[in-house]
Amino acid sequence: MSRPRTPQPPVHLRAARMLDVAKGELVEPGELLIQDEHIVEVAPASVPSDATVIDLGDVTLLPGLMDMEVNLLLGGPDHRSPLNPVQDDPAVRTLRAVANARRTLRAGFTTVRNLGLFVQTGGLLLDVALKKAIDHGWIEGPRVVPAGHAITPTGGHLDPTMFQAFAPHIMPLTVEEGIANGVDEVRKAVRYQIKHGARVIKVCASNGVMSHTGPAGAQQYSDDELRAIVDEAHRAGLKVAAHCMGEQALRAALDAGIDCIEHGFLASDEAIELMVERGTFLVATTYLTEGMDVTNAAPELQAKAAEVFPRSRATISRAIQRGVRIACGTDAPAIPHGRNAKELLALVDRGMTPLAAIRAATTVAAELVDADDRGRLEAGLLADVIAVPGDPLTDIGVTQDVRFVMKGGQVYRHEDAAA
Incomplete structure (x- = not known):
């Protein structure tokens, strides 16, 4: 069980692309609305005014x-x-x-x-x-x-x-x-x-x-x-x-x-x-x-x-x-x-x-591992999200170049996509 955390404002995570793992398709752009540890909406229709915006630029979002x-x-x-x-x-x-x-x-x-x-x-x-x-x-x-x-x-x-x-x-x-x-x-x-x-x-x-x-x-x-x-x-x-x-x-x-x-x-x-x-x-x-x-x-x-x-x-x-x-x-x-x-x-x-x-x-x-709360970028699942450059469906090698890591809504790595 994770320790209780002080409630944080929602996070609006944006990138050029996102992989829908279930459908096997890239979605453009990639947008997630995250509250605390979970994804609450994919491609949100509206974003709360107090949301923290993280714009990752020209990268692809993947599940952790x-x-x-x-x-x-x-x-x-x-x-x-x-x-x-x-x-x-x-x-x-x-x-x-x-x-x-x-x-x-x-x-x-x-x-x-x-x-x-x-x-x-x-x-x-x-x-x-x-x-x-x-x-x-x-x-x-x-x-x-x-x-x-x-x-x-x-x-x-x-x-x-x-x-x-x-x-x-x-x-x-x-x-x-x-x-x-x-x-x-x-x-x-x-x-x-x-x-x-x-x-x-x-x-x-x-x-x-x-x-x-x-x-x-x-x-x-x-x-x-x-x-x-x-x-x-x-x-x-x-x-x-x-x-x-x-x-x-x-x-x-x-x-x-x-x-x-x-x-x-x-x-x-x-x-x-x-x-x-x-x-x-x-x-x-x-x-x-x-x-x-x-x-x-x-x-x-x-x-x-x-x-x-x-x-x-x-x-x-x-x-x-x-x-x-x-x-x-x-x-x-x-x-x-x-x-x-x-x-x-x-x-x-x-x-x-x-x-x-x-x-x-x-x-x-x-x-x-009998975990139905991860492995896809979908509403209700854990906000375990990474970002890689390029298109992993054509070049699996980009998974070696991770630019951003979020686990449970908390950011552990964030590098400039252009670096």
Whole structure:
């Protein structure tokens, strides 16, 4: 819940153009009347005399964009040391997230899913704390849908001691911090995240490209464990997102009722058809396959990336062609925070139209997070508005050049359109 704000005069926001995402059309001019946190009228017939006018000039208004896979607690300032997992305490990590959240918001992304802590926190859900601070207005950042700790087996892809191949007993982790084995423990881990504020559950269903513990895509949780995780989350009204790449793991995740697949890099045509049939969301994170810096990874991991990444690009093109519900997600900091729009360019490169890519970051993402109050510029919805130069329907690249950011009627970035 956002903190109460002193009532402000209405805002008349004007620009040369506005994108009607639902119709897929540019409207000229673009005009919104905003009161407090919400849009009250599009193309207002009359404007109150006390309204504050913000004329942005020759730009296009878009709904605030959404990134469905980030980890704001990782990456960002001074993060190159491979020992970050044992150097950053929870306080430092949370302050790191403050910088990353501001950068993400200023890039035009007004809503994110923080998909699973995989760090030692003493059981604290740092992304829930970050969400609260943003909602209270203490710091600047996007609206956060927090997952708490990712649920992963010992040695699984999201076991943080796996990435640097730590020796035994370095950085011990608890069930509350997501390291859970067997049906009873995974149920407890899910319940703990829900109890302390998670709004989505993240599970590690398969190995990954940067995993030391086996081939990319190998199934890690058993079918019974996956079903137990989904059962706990769904009874609490929460969706489940699964890090999942390989065919066997994909089928197990889909059969368990997973709502959203992250990556899906090695999906077969049959698995893609199952996602279409069941309406499963896919967060493709496809830009990281060309933008992720793996030069400091172990040679065997670099070799794995060289094999998997080209295959994955073809997989995502097939998923787009078959009509899978794809939502925008970057896996930042696999790519740097603030460069989230790179994913839109990659989706277009894989075969999406610019309009479909924008919808992946607006209407489809809003559906994924069960938010009917955002994703479009319409009366009654949240005043989450950004502005970019040019025509994003012909040049998706303009989404990298955000000139104006408003979230909930409050301006966080405003640059001269001619700059």
